[in-house]
Amino acid sequence: MTASVFAPTSEWLSPMIIKELRQGLHSKLFITFYLLLQGLLAFSILLMPNAQSAGNSLFWFTVVTTLVIALPARGLVAVHMELRARTMELLYLTRLSTLRIILGKWGALFLQSILCAVAILPYLFVRYLLGGQEIVHEGVWLAAVLLLSALCMALTVSFSALSNWWGRVSLSIIAFSVLALAYSGVMDALSYDQWLPGLIFLLTSGVLLIAICLIFGASLIASSSENHTLRLRLLALLYCLGLPLVGLATGFLSEAAITSLAVLILVSLSSLLVQQVPLGSHLRPFSKFSLLGRWASLLLSPGWASGLCYTLVLFAALTVGILFLHPYLPKLEMFDALFYLIVLLGTMLFPLALILLFQPVDAPRLLPFVWAQISMIFCYFFILLVEQALETGTGVVGPIDILALLPTATLLLLVSDNLAPLEYTRFCYVNLTVTALAVVYLLWRARPGLSEITQLLQRLRAAS
């Protein structure tokens, strides 16, 4: 019977991986794909004696496309298929947690990636023998590409939990672009002699990001009784505060800053746009500790009210980090960095405050948030056109100053370098005021949710 195929190791493997591998091995798609890869790699080797550069390009193009784009793209339907077929809720009732389900999906894909990487290895030897290529550098590069492949798979598998196809694809494209921006410098460094710091940075950052992505994906599909918030928020805190230090040590601080900001935005938004449903099962771990447990529950229990506290603490910690790192970084303009942080916080919180101000809802929702952001972006372009038409001089109060009231627009001005030095301080103070007002209003709205958490925690402690 089929059982014997997996008998020697099956008890050690996750059930999800076994199922995915069984399905994968029965399908013809992977085999076709694998044979195509072999054909392209063999062709690139054949090109080498006469056209080394073309052979080189074709070889690495094939490797990168296969491992970083084609295989991860299969992850885009991984969880969605289970949701569509209504098999996910049957899995909830087993002993598999949603994290193990996601991990299994990702693991099965990553095993296929490893299988492809192993198939590529002999070609590296052939390239070394025929073309005199640096086998160590190429090996390190292949390892880095494999790590990126794992990261991209974690992203696509997580996003595959979203029901909207466009949402899945667009988020993946944005995430892939951020990764390309963050890791292109690191990948360049791997090509030279100083590959070790690059590899250390890539490993630290990649492993943590994979964990964050998978937990995030699990939180998207988890039933209400499961709690992934604690792990996700703690890991994001560790990443945002720890990775800049790794970046500082390895010489990849800007790369660390980019990925940290991406994590900060993803985790903060996912914390702020979630319904507040305090459950005993969620708060029971906190009830074991008295005061510490109470404070931790206000930061790390599910729901947007605690998400707000968590976001504020995360930003406060980053501010402290900038103040601490400032003396060691001659290039870092402390004022600039703090201004960016304020504007970023305002960009996330100001639309939420608007939504709660004008809509009688219990918790901010994603769609109104997106609409608010799009409206502010339109406002930014419109006022920029008006400003150009009026040709107001710098230092004079003009239409552009309206944008100071909208953190999203200010962020766009900062990113596009359109803010004149004279307007800088004015914008900073206005943004600080707007953000502070949004924070105060949101905290006021979050008060019932927070007191609900505290009361439930007290009841749990009394019961235990």
Add this chain to the structure above:
Amino acid sequence: MSDLAIEVQNLRKHFNQVTAVKSVTFSVESGQVVGFIGANGAGKTTTMRILATLELPSSGTVKIEGLDVVDFPELVRQRVGWMPDSFGTYDNVTVWEYLDFYARAYGLQDPLRSQRLQEVMTFTDLTEIADRDMNKLSTGMGQRLCLGRTLLSNPSVLILDEPAAGLDPKARIEFKNLIRLLAEQGKTIFISSHILSELDEMCDALLFIDHGEIVHFGQTAALKTQSSEAVFNVQTDGPPEALYQWIKQQADGDIKLLDRHRSGGRLVLPMARAEEAGPLLRRMIRDGLEISQFHREERRLEEAFVEMLRGGKAAPLPIPDPGEVPASAVRSSTPGSTSPSPPPVPPTPPS
């Protein structure tokens, strides 16, 4: 362990502005087989999903074997087997691989897993199709596979949502036998179905839900006897129109026609006058009706259900004038038969 397998108190569930379940309270003892009946959208599936920990209640408490589904969902899931009304399939997976995957997911290790798989496959009669692709199974086989998956973890409480939906008569009988065997094993079974006669045969008690509220909970026998009206099946040798006309002419208006068949009809009398069957038959014969059969019927479960939804009154048919009844409108039911037939009055619950 609590003697109550399922305990539901003041359960409410609303989705945004829509209230699916309103203050539902009931309890099921261990080892009981309880049928859960209600029209589409009555709140059956929502209640069952809450019992299976797949939905959170908006308020109220739900306990499975004494464990709260909100506070201890993991422990509840170890005790509950959930079979949805439809279940998804996987591509390129055989019957055996599907069950093996779930056995692993339930944490069963070899050799216990192999033994359990064998037991379940034998019980659900899946051994012969073990290597067949699960996408190529008939509905009946699919339901047996789904039941097999539900039984893998050996749950003590089974929650089955419309398990017989879409099955042909043979598969339905086979499925009913499986449920009966499970009941004999002492499992608590909470089962919903539209086929009330089947539930009648399988269940110890029936729970009726309408518009998110429990309208009745009791033993099936009690339900059939708890009626405000008595039903009589009358068969005539002559044309049935004469009988209908006779009913229309009765001055007291207590006698009503419930259902027509080729050679007669079913009459209802208020329960207070149920003992007047003899005088009634004598009056019919005296008035020239050629009565060949006259007997009191046990109330059908479907009628009890419809009557319950109508607030305790079975709706009689309007009596047409002679010659007004088209042949197509005459129901072809066998007089005196207790086999399931469509309910005489379409269920139109009060809005």
